[in-house]
Amino acid sequence: xxxxxxxxxxxxxxxxxxxxxxxxxxxxxxxxxPPQSIRSFDPAAIDKTADPCIDFxxxxxxxxxxxxxxxxxxxxxxxxxSLLQERNRYLLWQELDSAANNPKTPLEKKYGDYFAACMNTxxxxxxxxxxxxxxxxxxxDLKDAxxxxxxxxxxxxxxxxxxxxxxxxxxxxxxxxKEIAQIGQAGLSLPDRDYYIKDTKRFVEIxxxxxxxxxxxxxxxxxxxxxxxxxxxxVMEIETALATVSTDRTALRxxxxxxxxxxxxxxxxxxxxxxxxxxxxxIKVRPFDTLNVxxxxxFKGLNDLIAKEPVDAWKSYxxxxxxxxxxxxxxxxxxxxxxAFFGKTLQGQAEPTPRWKQCSSMTDEALGEAVxxxxxxxxxxxxxxxxxxxxxxxxEKSLGDDIKTLPWMSDATKKEAEEKLSMIxxxxxxxxxxxxxxxxxxxxxxxxxxAERDAVFDRAYNLDKLGKPVDEKLWGMTPPTVNxxxxxxxxxxxxxxxxxxxxxxxxxxDPAVNFGGIGVVIGHEMTHGFDDxxxxxxxxxxxxxxxTSEDRKAFNERTECEAREYSGFxxxxxxxxxxxxxxxxxxxxxxNTADNGGLRIAWMALLDTLAAEGKSINDKIDGYTEAxxxxxxxxxxxxxxxxxxxxRQRALTDPHSPGKWRANGxxxxxxxxxxxxxCTKGQPMYPANSCRVW
Ligand SMILES: [Zn+2]
Numbered sequence: 001x002x003x004x005x006x007x008x009x010x011x012x013x014x015x016x017x018x019x020x021x022x023x024x025x026x027x028x029x030x031x032x033x034p035p036q037s038i039r040s041f042d043p044a045a046i047d048k049t050a051d052p053c054i055d056f057x058x059x060x061x062x063x064x065x066x067x068x069x070x071x072x073x074x075x076x077x078x079x080x081x082s083l084l085q086e087r088n089r090y091l092l093w094q095e096l097d098s099a100a101n102n103p104k105t106p107l108e109k110k111y112g113d114y115f116a117a118c119m120n121t122x123x124x125x126x127x128x129x130x131x132x133x134x135x136x137x138x139x140x141d142l143k144d145a146x147x148x149x150x151x152x153x154x155x156x157x158x159x160x161x162x163x164x165x166x167x168x169x170x171x172x173x174x175x176x177x178k179e180i181a182q183i184g185q186a187g188l189s190l191p192d193r194d195y196y197i198k199d200t201k202r203f204v205e206i207x208x209x210x211x212x213x214x215x216x217x218x219x220x221x222x223x224x225x226x227x228x229x230x231x232x233x234x235v236m237e238i239e240t241a242l243a244t245v246s247t248d249r250t251a252l253r254x255x256x257x258x259x260x261x262x263x264x265x266x267x268x269x270x271x272x273x274x275x276x277x278x279x280x281x282x283i284k285v286r287p288f289d290t291l292n293v294x295x296x297x298x299f300k301g302l303n304d305l306i307a308k309e310p311v312d313a314w315k316s317y318x319x320x321x322x323x324x325x326x327x328x329x330x331x332x333x334x335x336x337x338x339x340a341f342f343g344k345t346l347q348g349q350a351e352p353t354p355r356w357k358q359c360s361s362m363t364d365e366a367l368g369e370a371v372x373x374x375x376x377x378x379x380x381x382x383x384x385x386x387x388x389x390x391x392x393x394x395x396e397k398s399l400g401d402d403i404k405t406l407p408w409m410s411d412a413t414k415k416e417a418e419e420k421l422s423m424i425x426x427x428x429x430x431x432x433x434x435x436x437x438x439x440x441x442x443x444x445x446x447x448x449x450x451a452e453r454d455a456v457f458d459r460a461y462n463l464d465k466l467g468k469p470v471d472e473k474l475w476g477m478t479p480p481t482v483n484x485x486x487x488x489x490x491x492x493x494x495x496x497x498x499x500x501x502x503x504x505x506x507x508x509x510d511p512a513v514n515f516g517g518i519g520v521v522i523g524h525e526m527t528h529g530f531d532d533x534x535x536x537x538x539x540x541x542x543x544x545x546x547x548t549s550e551d552r553k554a555f556n557e558r559t560e561c562e563a564r565e566y567s568g569f570x571x572x573x574x575x576x577x578x579x580x581x582x583x584x585x586x587x588x589x590x591x592n593t594a595d596n597g598g599l600r601i602a603w604m605a606l607l608d609t610l611a612a613e614g615k616s617i618n619d620k621i622d623g624y625t626e627a628x629x630x631x632x633x634x635x636x637x638x639x640x641x642x643x644x645x646x647x648r649q650r651a652l653t654d655p656h657s658p659g660k661w662r663a664n665g666x667x668x669x670x671x672x673x674x675x676x677x678x679c680t681k682g683q684p685m686y687p688a689n690s691c692r693v694w
Contacts, residue, residue, distance in 0.1 A: 010484045010499075010521060011081055011656055032356055035087040038080075040506040041513045041633055043622060045079065053679035053686060057663040060635030068641065072351040075343075075646040078659060079639035080503050080517075081482050088379075088480040088498050093360045095374055108374075110437060111367045113444040118329075118359035123445060125331045129221060131448035132322055132330075135160040136221075139318045145306045148314060149275040153282025155318070156459065159452025161325030163187045163318070164242075164302065167283070169465045171489035172292070173259050176541035179465040181285065183267070184258070184294035187242045189235075189324060191346070192653050196243035202578065202648075206346070211236050213341035217323050218316075220333050231316035238309060238317045245301025249653065250587045253533055255543055258294040267293055271303035285463045328358065329447050348643030366454045368478025369435040372497075376430045376479050380497035387507060388428045388500060391514070391605075392493075395522045396421065398604035399597075402694060408554040409547075416538075416546040417530065423539035424529060425472070425492040429500065430479040435461075484521055486528035486594075489541040493525040503637065511609050512617075512626040516633025519602035520595075527597030527694055531590040532559045561691035562596070562669075563589050569661045571651035572644050581651045583661065591656045592665060597694035599634060599666045606630055627676035635663040 047062020061079070070077045099112030100119070117123075129136070135155055142151055156162035164187040172178040190196060190210060195203055211232045218228035251257045268276055270293070280287075293299065323330075327338035335352075343349040364371055403409070403417045440457040442450050465471075472490055477483060480498040487494070495518075499505075505518040528534045535555065538544040547555060567585030574580040585592070610617055610626065617627045624632065638659035642650075647658060657665060667673040667685055674686025682688050 035090045038083045038502050040502045040509045052677045053683040056667050056685050057660045060632050061639035064639045065641055070641045073353045075347040075349045076642035080637045084482045089360050092480050093356055107370050110442050111363055111370050113442045115359055115363045116444050117447045117450055135322050139315055142315055144311050150278040153279035157282050159455035161321045163321040168462050173543045176489040181288050181291035185246045185298035188239050191649050193243035193246045196240045209345050216337050234313035234316040235320045241305045245298050247295050260293050261290055262293045263290050270299040273303045273306040286466050348645035364478050370437050372479030376497050380429055384500050385429050392426050394605040398601040399526050402601050410551050413547045413551040420539040423491055427494045429497045431475045432473050484525050486525040488534045488537045491541045512629040513633040515602045515606040516630040520598040520634050523598030523601040524594040527594040531593040533590045558693040562592050565691050566592050572647040581648045587655055588657045593693050595662050595666045596669050599670055631673055638663045
C-alpha cells in the first residue's frame with residue numbers, strides 16, 4: 001500500500017488505548033468471555049414504531065440501538081463490524097494464548113512470545129522508562145537544529161518514534177508499475193489540523209486540556225512542574241505551526257494536491273535547514289534521484305520553523321513524541337494519563353480496552369501473516385472462497401450492465417469504463433504467499449523492544465521495494481480483519497477472510513440477505529474504482545483522464561449533487577451553546593459514491609440471481625419480501641451507537657459517513673427502496689429528486 005495515501009476502506013477503525021491492571025493475565029480476572037453470536041438478518045433489531053419511508057435507519061436499527069448500549073470500552077459499537085471484530089479477536093486471542101503457553105512450531109513461538117510480552121504488565125511496571133532511555137538520551141544530546149534530520153534518522157533506524165513527516169516507498173500514481181520514494185506531512189498528535197487552528201469553543205477547550213496532558217506526561221517522566229509546563233508549551237507551539245502549514249485532508253483526496261515529483265536536490269531546496277540526505281543515509285534507503293513530495297508547502301513551513309525554534313523546543317517536541325508513541329506500553333501511571341486524555345476526553349471512552357484485546361490486536365498488526373495462517377485454517381473454509389468468487393462475478397456483471405445503461409455517459413467513455421472494470425483484480429480471503437518473518441526477532445521479555453524491532457523490520461521491508469517491480473499479490477490487511485479495500489494503483493478489490501462471515505455473509509440464508517450484506521460491500525469496493533478519486537485512474541492503475549471532457553463535466557455535476565446532499569446530514573446535534581456538527585460532503589464523497597453504487601449494483605445482481613433460480617423479489621420470508629430483506633440486511637450492517645465526542649471527531653476526520661447516513665443516504669437515492677416499502681413519492685426516503693452517479 002502507498003504509505004502516504006489511504007486506500008479506500010470500507011470503514012475506518014480507530015486505535016484504542018489499552019487497560020492495565022496489576023495482575024493482568026489471560027488466565028485469571030481478565031479472561032475474556034466468548035463473544036455473542038451474530039444473526040445475519042435480525043427482525044428483532046427492527047423498530048416497528050418507526051416509518052421506513054421517513055427514517056429507514058431508525059426502522060432497521062431502532063430496537064438494536066435501544067437494546068445495545070455502548071459497552072464501556074468502546075466509543076462506537078456497530079452491529080456488524082464491532083460484533084464481528086469482537087468475535088474474530090476472541091478467536092485470535094485463543095490462538096495467541098495457546099501459542100504463548102504451549103507453542104507447537106517456531107512461528108507459534110514467535111507470535112506467542114510477542115503476545116506474552118505485551119500481557120506481562122508486571123515486567124512493564126518494573127522496567128519503567130528504561131526501554132525508552134536510549135532514545136531520550138539521543139534527544140537530550142541534540143546540539144543544534146542543524147542536526148535534527150540525522151537525529152530523526154537515527155531514532156527511526158532504531159525503531160523509536162520519529163515524527164515530523166512520513167517517508168516510505170509506494171507506487172507511482174502516474175506509473176503504477178514503479179515503486180518510488182514518497183515523503184509527506186505528519187507530526188501532529190491531535191486528530192486533525194483543525195484541532196490546532198480553529199477557534200471554536202470546543203477546540204479551544206481541547207487545546208487547553210491537551211497542553212495539560214502533555215505537561216503531566218513530562219512530569220511523570222521526572223521533570224519538575226515548571227519544566228514540564230515550559231516543554232508542553234513548546235510542543236504546542238511546534239505542532240500548531242506544523243498544523244498551519246499542513247494541507248487539509250479533503251484537499252489531499254485530489255491527486256493533483258498530493259502528487260509532485262521532485263529531485264532530491266529540489267526537495268533539499270524546499271527546506272535547506274533540514275539535511276534530508278543525512279536522514280536517508282541513517283534509515284538505509286538505497287540512493288534515488290526523484291521522489292513524490294506530496295506536500296511541498298509543509299516542508300517550506302518546516303524550514304521556517306527550524307530556523308525559528310530554539311533547540312530546547314525541538315528536544316521537548318521529540319521527547320514528547322517518544323513518550324506519547326509508547327504510552328500504552330509504559331507503566332500504569334503513563335497509561336492512565338494517556339487514556340484520560342486520548343480515550344476519555346477526546347473520544348468519550350468510559351473505560352480502557354481490556355489488555356487482552358489490545359495485545360491480540362497488536363500481535364495481529366505486527367505478525368498478521370504469521371497469526372493469520374492458522375486463523376484461516378480454522379475459520380475460512382474453501383467453500384467460503386468459492387461462494388465469494390460467484391458473488392464477485394455476479395457483481396462484476398451488474399456493474400457492467402449499469403455502465404451500459406448509464407443515461408449521462410457517452411459511448412466512448414463507456415468503453416473505457418468497461419475496460420477498467422474488466423481489469424479489476426479480485427483478492428479474496430488471504431495472500432497466496434505468506435510473508436517471511438525470519439528477520440524479525442521477538443523477545444518474550446521486551447515489549448517496547450519488540451515494537452521497535454517491528455518498526456525496523458517493517459521499514460526495511462517497505463524500503464526494499466524501491467525500484468523493484470510491484471508485487472501485486474501483497475495484501476494491505478491481515479486475514480482476521482473485518483474490513484475490505486480498493487487500491488486504485490493496483491485496480492484491485494480485497495476482501496480479508498475476517499469479513500466473509502455473518503452478518504455479512506451466511507451460506508445458510510436467502511440471497512437477498514447476502515446481497516444486502518457482502519454483496520453491497522463488494523459493489524462498494526468496485527464502485528471506488530469509479531468514484532471522484534478512483535475515476536481519475538485507469539485500468540492499469542495510472543492517473544489518466546479516460547472520460548471525455550463532457551462526460552467529466554456531467555460526472556462532476558452528479559458528484560456535486562451527492563456532496564451537497566451529504567453536507568446537509570447532521571453528525572451530532574446542537575446542545576447548549578455547542579452548534580450541530582454536519583458531515584463534510586466533499587471529504588466523504590468517495591465513500592458515499594461507493595455506498596450508492598454498491599447498493600444499486602448488488603440489487604441488480606440479486607435480481608439476476610433470483611431470476612436464474614426462478615424466484616421473485618416479491619417472495620416473502622418471515623413476513624418480509626426479498627426486496628425488503630435486501631434493504632434491511634443492508635441497513636442493519638450500519639446499526640451503531642457512538643459517543644458524541646467520537647461522532648464529532650469522525651465528522652472531521654473520517655472519509656466515511658456515520659451508520660445512519662450510510663443507510664439513509666444510499667436508500668433515498670435509490671427509487672427501488674421506496675417501491676419495496678410502498679412509500680409515497682416525496683417522502684424523505686423516496687424524494688422527488690435524488691442524486692445518482694453510478
Ligand atoms: Zn470505501
